Amino acid sequence: MAPGKALEFYQEANDWFCNAGLPSDIMIIIDKVNFHLHKFPLSSRCGKIDKLIKETQNTDIITLEDIPEYLEMFDEYGDDNLLARADTYFHKNVVKNWKDCMVALQSCDTFTTQADNLQIISKCLNAVSMMACTDPSLFGWPMMMYGRLQSPGGSILWNGINTGARIRSSESDWWFEDVSYLSVPLFVRLMKMMEARGIPPEKLTGAIMYYCRKYLHGLGRWKSGQQQTAKARSIASLSMKPAIVDQRVLLESIVKLLPEKKGKSFCRFLLGLLRVALILGVNDKCQDSLEKKIGMQLELATLDALLIPTYSNSDTLYNSDCVERIINHFLNSEKTATPFSPPSIASEVTPSSLPLKKVSKLVDNYMAEVASDVNLKPEKIRSLAEALPESSRSLNDGLYRALDLYFKAHPWLHEKEKEDLCNIINYQKLSIDACAHASQNDRLPLRVHLQNQNQPPLMASQIVQRDGWVTIVRENQVMKVSMERLRSRVGELEQEFNRMKEEVKRNFWEM
Numbered sequence: 001m002a003p004g005k006a007l008e009f010y011q012e013a014n015d016w017f018c019n020a021g022l023p024s025d026i027m028i029i030i031d032k033v034n035f036h037l038h039k040f041p042l043s044s045r046c047g048k049i050d051k052l053i054k055e056t057q058n059t060d061i062i063t064l065e066d067i068p069e070y071l072e073m074f075d076e077y078g079d080d081n082l083l084a085r086a087d088t089y090f091h092k093n094v095v096k097n098w099k100d101c102m103v104a105l106q107s108c109d110t111f112t113t114q115a116d117n118l119q120i121i122s123k124c125l126n127a128v129s130m131m132a133c134t135d136p137s138l139f140g141w142p143m144m145m146y147g148r149l150q151s152p153g154g155s156i157l158w159n160g161i162n163t164g165a166r167i168r169s170s171e172s173d174w175w176f177e178d179v180s181y182l183s184v185p186l187f188v189r190l191m192k193m194m195e196a197r198g199i200p201p202e203k204l205t206g207a208i209m210y211y212c213r214k215y216l217h218g219l220g221r222w223k224s225g226q227q228q229t230a231k232a233r234s235i236a237s238l239s240m241k242p243a244i245v246d247q248r249v250l251l252e253s254i255v256k257l258l259p260e261k262k263g264k265s266f267c268r269f270l271l272g273l274l275r276v277a278l279i280l281g282v283n284d285k286c287q288d289s290l291e292k293k294i295g296m297q298l299e300l301a302t303l304d305a306l307l308i309p310t311y312s313n314s315d316t317l318y319n320s321d322c323v324e325r326i327i328n329h330f331l332n333s334e335k336t337a338t339p340f341s342p343p344s345i346a347s348e349v350t351p352s353s354l355p356l357k358k359v360s361k362l363v364d365n366y367m368a369e370v371a372s373d374v375n376l377k378p379e380k381i382r383s384l385a386e387a388l389p390e391s392s393r394s395l396n397d398g399l400y401r402a403l404d405l406y407f408k409a410h411p412w413l414h415e416k417e418k419e420d421l422c423n424i425i426n427y428q429k430l431s432i433d434a435c436a437h438a439s440q441n442d443r444l445p446l447r448v449h450l451q452n453q454n455q456p457p458l459m460a461s462q463i464v465q466r467d468g469w470v471t472i473v474r475e476n477q478v479m480k481v482s483m484e485r486l487r488s489r490v491g492e493l494e495q496e497f498n499r500m501k502e503e504v505k506r507n508f509w510e511m
């Protein structure tokens with residue numbers, strides 16, 4: 001054949017042939033596919049094949065196992081050989097181009113060990129973390145990373161085709177969508193490298209939340225107050241496939257990366273993670289870590305997010321044991337955790353002056369909500385009530401309301417059991433209305449009922465006012481708890497549990 005002339009290959013069934021005009025004198029088998037080639041050009045450029053030809057002199061068939069393997073295509077077997085070309089191309093093109101780096105990283109998933117040995121993964125991760133930490137507009141990105149052609153409307157053109165992908169150089173989270181296509185191990189390594197590079201914690205957390213919401217299918221309902229807008233697909237993501245993710249492995253890996261910071265949106269996200277973790281049955285270390293992180297900012301939680309159903313074989317509707325552990329973590333947590341939030345959501349972060357008061361109100365409302373569960377034991381409602389110090393409640397109206405609802409849903413309780421629970425209440429901290437209601441409440445045990453009739457109520461001037469509101473519980477607002485509401489709530493919980501279980505099962509079989 002003439003020097004420099006390109007050869008053409010054609011396929012017949014499971015065999016590939018070269019149209020060099022000369023009969024083949026060797027067959028290379030790779031992954032059960034037969035390539036009919038010529039010895040001389042192969043042995044002159046590839047050290048590996050040259051050795052195999054010499055070792056198998058009596059056969060014209062060579063099988064290459066574990067492709068890609070080291071072919072020894074050094075310059076000593078020919079100038080400008082494959083190794084030199086590949087190395088030059090990698091450093092001059094791949095690591096300087098966002099799309100190529102992302103595609104290369106996803107390609108390395110199949111050959112992680114070999115790619116790590118050649119430092120391909122570390123170099124690509126380093127390049128990606130550097131580009132994500134840099135303002136793209138300073139270097140003309142993403143024009144350089146996505147291609148040089150744009151449609152008049154601003155969409156990216158790929159081989160002249162309008163892809164619909166948009167250029168988003170002004171957004172600091174432009175990279176969230178692309179990195180979400182990485183496998184869990186590579187994503188974790190990238191986050192650690194970005195953290196070491198000094199990327200702001202809120203950006204790392206944003207990327208982690210985006211990744212989790214993409215692959216943890218039971219997390220959809222528990223999005224933060226800020227809606228996660230769908231990211232326009234870039235050329236990089238158009239060239240990649242979504243990662244195949246084991247949800248349990250994802251959760252157990254990602255929890256280690258979450259910062260110990262505070263924020264309403266972040267707290268709701270953590271509570272959503274905890275729900276999914278309980279469904280998936282993550283290890284104790286992962287669950288404990290989530291509960292601690294939630295406990296650090298329990299004052300920012302909402303009641304609906306805290307009402308965690310019992311996903312195991314239990315008689316109770318709600319996982320009160322989990323909530324009690326979170327309360328204990330709150331009490332034990334350091335009070336030095338600093339809030340993080342971009343300026344646009346700075347108003348979400350609560351000052352640290354009233355966390356205990358807020359948590360006491362939240363816990364009282366939680367007890368009032370779970371009190372209607374007929375299987376909730378007196379010991380558990382007492383344990384929840386006593387989890388916080390007595391000084392945390394300026395008024396005991398919420399506590400009184402919760403216990404009254406519990407007595408209403410459990411009319412079979414003995415007088416002694418009722419008395420033990422009523423001893424938790426500080427009747428001197430009841431408002432005028434609550435004290436008046438208690439003095440006429442037939443559900444209270446007789447001794448407590450008589451005691452309360454002689455108890456001077458808290459005067460209006462003594463009611464503690466916080467942030468312009470006064471905690472006063474009125475009879476008509478407090479005591480109307482409909483059994484229809486309970487049945488509706490139980491139905492919602494059953495539907496949610498069945499839906500999330502089906503999603504987990506479906507995704508398991510898809511993997």
